[in-house]
Every structure is written in structure tokens, then in C-alpha cells.
Amino acid sequence: MLYIVGLGLGDERDITIRGLEAVKTCKKVYIEAYTSLLSFGLSSDGFSRMEKLYGKTITIADREMVEEKADEILTEASKFDVAFLVVGDPFGATTHSDLVVRAKKLSVEVKVIHNASIMNAIGVCGLQLYRYGETVSIPFFTETWRPDSFYEKIQRNKDLGLHTLCLLDIRVKEPSIESLCRGRKCFEPPRFMTINTAIEQLLEVEESLGVSAYCENSRCVGLARLGYEDQMIVAGSMKELLGVDFGAPLHCLVIVGDTHPVEEEMLEFYTIK
Numbered sequence: 441m442l443y444i445v446g447l448g449l450g451d452e453r454d455i456t457i458r459g460l461e462a463v464k465t466c467k468k469v470y471i472e473a474y475t476s477l478l479s480f481g482l483s484s485d486g487f488s489r490m491e492k493l494y495g496k497t498i499t500i501a502d503r504e505m506v507e508e509k510a511d512e513i514l515t516e517a518s519k520f521d522v523a524f525l526v527v528g529d530p531f532g533a534t535t536h537s538d539l540v541v542r543a544k545k546l547s548v549e550v551k552v553i554h555n556a557s558i559m560n561a562i563g564v565c566g567l568q569l570y571r572y573g574e575t576v577s578i579p580f581f582t583e584t585w586r587p588d589s590f591y592e593k594i595q596r597n598k599d600l601g602l603h604t605l606c607l608l609d610i611r612v613k614e615p616s617i618e619s620l621c622r623g624r625k626c627f628e629p630p631r632f633m634t635i636n637t638a639i640e641q642l643l644e645v646e647e648s649l650g651v652s653a654y655c656e657n658s659r660c661v662g663l664a665r666l667g668y669e670d671q672m673i674v675a676g677s678m679k680e681l682l683g684v685d686f687g688a689p690l691h692c693l694v695i696v697g698d699t700h701p702v703e704e705e706m707l708e709f710y711t712i713k
């Protein structure tokens with residue numbers, strides 16, 4: 441059996457009882473590298489606390505391992521119980537549908553154990569699911585690569601009066617995952633995009649395209665470390681949020697569309713006074 445287990449948004453204790461019971465039955469336990477390096481890899485004992493609580497040795501699976509060696513993981517799962525741990529929910533934003541499809545093709549049984557995910561950002565800031573448009577991802581700009589495909593989507597949402605959830609880029613250095621898998625000590629932390637960088641990039645694109653999808657006075661909500669004790673939610677204009685230090689990862693941003701009076705009341709709690 442392959443168990444795909446959501447770990448939720450906070451620390452290792454946010455696994456569900458059902459998820460922990462499944463992990464305890466497994467002979468092999470993998471964790472996806474992508475978001476887990478930022479959630480657990482930044483503190484020196486993040487992964488070891490998890491191994492202690494779950495009572496298992498955990499192998500960090502980088503993208504290459506998941507994509508290219510998925511068949512190895514699935515062959516193991518055809519012989520004994522294997523857990524694949526995912527920060528958030530297995531189907532939240534970064535879906536693991538590919539692994540499920542491959543498993544089904546190989547007749548490997550799969551059980552998905554859900555948990556809280558980044559989709560919780562939608563409601564926690566006081567805005568309503570029904571009033572969101574398409575979610576966008578904002579990638580890091582480089583000197584030569586400044587993609588703007590998110591702009592058109594934000595504009596479409598705006599024209600319909602809908603909110604936009606913006607997920608922000610994470611750059612994982614693949615060789616560092618290798619060293620992390622082996623030594624779990626020396627690795628270069630992945631880069632994560634802050635709310636401030638996201639807003640700077642958004643304003644740069646607005647300036648170059650100039651179609652008024654938003655401007656520095658547009659209302660937004662910045663959300664950092666959702667699910668952690670020190671989660672931070674601040675509402676204000678893009679210009680105001682540029683001056684806020686949101687601290688450690690992970691960050692995301694909502695661009696607010698037209699609001700319902702109840703949404704207004706909730707947003708008020710988070711608005712910079």
C-alpha cells in the first residue's frame with residue numbers, strides 16, 4: 441500500500457491521527473523536498489524531531505526522485521507499506537496526481553490522507569471561496585527572464601470583481617537536497633519569495649504593461665507562516681505591504697477584488713491602522 445499523507449501547514453505535530461497511524465505501519469517513509477525543506481529543513485533539528493515523533497527514518501525525495509524513480513517507490517509499495525509525506529495536502533496546489541495515476545496503472549493500492557493546505561489561506565483572511573478567481577504563481581525574475589503570464593489572469597479576475605491568490609516561488613537547489621539526504625547538515629537553504637519581492641515584481645509588470653490590473657494602491661492581504669504559532673496576516677495597499685517585514689517563510693499574497701460586507705468586517709481585523 442502507498443499512503444500519501446498530508447502533514448498540514450504547521451510543524452511535525454500537525455499530522456492527523458489517521459496519518460500518524462498509517463506512517464507507523466510503514467516500512468519505508470519518504471517526504472517530498474519541495475516545501476518540506478522550507479518547513480522543516482531550516483531549523484537544524486526539523487527533520488530529526490519529525491523522525492522522533494513518527495518513530496521512523498525519513499528519506500527526503502527531491503523532484504528527480506519523485507519523477508524518475510517513482511517506479512522504485514511504487515515497486516516497494518507493491519511489496520510492503522510505504523508512506524509518502526507531503527507538506528499541506530496531497531492535492532493542495534502542488535498535486536501528486538501523477539503518483540496516484542502511476543500507482544493505479546501498476547495496480548498498487550493507494551490511500552490518501554488529507555490535511556490542511558495552502559487552500560486555507562483563502563478563508564483565513566476573511567475572504568470567501570466563492571469570490572476567488574484563478575490562482576496564480578509568481579516566479580522569481582532573473583536578468584533575462586521576466587515572465588508575466590500571471591498578469592492576464594489577475595486582470596481577468598479583477599474584471600469579474602474576484603480575488604486572486606498568488607503563490608510565491610520557491611527555488612530548491614537540487615545538489616543541496618542530495619547532501620541533505622545524506623548528511624542532513626550542510627545544505628544551502630532554498631530561496632523563497634517574500635511578499636515584498638512579489639509586490640515589487642507585480643508593480644514592475646504593471647508598469648511595463650500598463651493595463652491597470654492593479655496599482656500600488658490596490659488592496660492586498662499578505663499571509664506568512666500559516667498554521668504556525670507566529671502566523672502573520674496583514675491587509676493594506678501594495679505600497680503599505682511593501683513596508684512590512686513578514687519574516688520567515690512561507691509567504692503568499694491575496695489581491696482583493698470586490699468585497700461583501702462580511703468580508704469587509706473580517707478584513708478590518710487585519711488592516712494596517
Ligand SMILES: C[S@@+](CC[C@H](N)C(=O)[O-])C[C@H]1O[C@@H](n2cnc3c(N)ncnc32)[C@H](O)[C@@H]1O
Nearest residue numbers: 528529532533557558607608665666690691692
Ligand atoms: C505550490 S504551494 C504547495 C502547497 C502545499 N502542497 C499545500 O498543500 O499546502 C507552495 C506555495 O504555497 C504558499 N504556502 C505554502 N505554505 C504556506 C504557509 N504555511 N504560509 C503561507 N504561504 C504558504 C507559498 O507561496 C508556497 O510557495
